[in-house]
Amino acid sequence: MAKDMTLLWGSGSPPCWRVMIALEEKNLQGYNQKLLSFEKMEHKSQQVLDINARGQLPSFQHGDVIVNESYAACFYLESQFKSEGNKLIPDSPAEQALMYQRMFEGLSFYEKLNAVLYYDWYVPEGERHDSALKRNREALSAELKLWEGYLQKLGPTSHLAGTCFSLADVTVFPTVATLFRFGLPAERYPILAEYYALLKERPSIKASWPPHWLENPKGQDSLQDI
Amino acid sequence: MAKDMTLLWGSGSPPCWRVMIALEEKNLQGYNQKLLSFEKMEHKSQQVLDINARGQLPSFQHGDVIVNESYAACFYLESQFKSEGNKLIPDSPAEQALMYQRMFEGLSFYEKLNAVLYYDWYVPEGERHDSALKRNREALSAELKLWEGYLQKLGPTSHLAGTCFSLADVTVFPTVATLFRFGLPAERYPILAEYYALLKERPSIKASWPPHWLENPKGQDSLQDI
Missing domain, CATH: 3.40.30.10 (Glutaredoxin)
Known part of the structure; x- marks a missing residue:
């Protein structure tokens, strides 16, 4: 197929x-x-x-x-492929709403991560400002607090939108994994860290783990102060 | 309801x-x-x-x-509200794929528009660079050419994804309308202008037209050189 x-x-x-x-x-x-x-x-x-x-x-x-x-x-x-494998959109209106909401907030999350990680790549040398990078880092930190809060409200969970793994997790997990790969301190974001720890064992995620992360399991530390 | x-x-x-x-x-x-x-x-x-x-x-x-x-x-x-009003997601796999694709490309389109229109709002005074704004304008111009091409391939149409009005139009039309409100020259983007002219008469769009645009029908000209 x-x-x-x-x-x-x-x-x-x-x-x-x-x-x-x-x-x-x-x-x-x-x-x-x-x-x-x-x-x-x-x-x-x-x-x-x-x-x-x-x-x-x-x-x-x-x-x-x-x-x-x-x-x-x-x-x-x-x-x-609705009836193949796992259903990725919940039936309940409330869970569906939450899933859509988190998926699209996930785009801001990803954007704010990129604005920190790839600042030097996006911004040509003569246009870089410490003040801009500082602002980007603060925006990422505020964003992280939002997600930490979202997960806290749900209780310890490996699902961003209710009782099942959904498209919210499919789309947001890679952002979360990238954060920890680049040194986000688990002690400062313990609930996000728990979500990460739970989901990284999920078969679909293990099977698609970035090969160069497997080859070199040690990540970087650019986000250790976020 | x-x-x-x-x-x-x-x-x-x-x-x-x-x-x-x-x-x-x-x-x-x-x-x-x-x-x-x-x-x-x-x-x-x-x-x-x-x-x-x-x-x-x-x-x-x-x-x-x-x-x-x-x-x-x-x-x-x-x-x-699947069975209320107009169906906004087509059934055919090909049209559905095109709808999703254009919807999400629509986010880049909107972002590139904002990066030009609101450059001074997003970027604090001391961090502004003519070179950055020029690059943003070039990116918007390249993006516009993509959309002009997409519509050209479909033939004269008021639908971005196949035969019916869909979520692609719901999400992308407001970006297109904003472009023309801010002076995008119709003669340079004739197919986009035609799409705009056709859709602005659609009842859902007329009913939700921005009230301050109605009060002051003359727009601005910040995009006349794009």
């Missing part, structure tokens, strides 16, 4: 990881895939540009259908 | 407008609503903060359910 699917992806990219988790959850193992290197600029290669004018990863194709945006691919897979 | 819904919104805000269009499309007129002023910082008022820790508009409540993120609210409304 997954033989007519192709995923072009990069290791450690949260958007790519989202799609890979969704594919695992829907039991769509065995899809064609090609690991590309951001460092070698392979996301701008012709193979990517042929199906993704933005030259971004993930790039995902199912038969003639192209769905490159990670959230779009997750929604598409859940919708097309 | 809409009596147990409350929308807090700001005039001319694309995220607010998305939710208002979705409510109209689902025949949920008659909801409680309160127009707040961004200028007076009413989005940071207690009434907003009570249901939206981010202090942002829209803030939307349906009974006990709170869904503030505009995309989340649109998905939630479509899911909870």
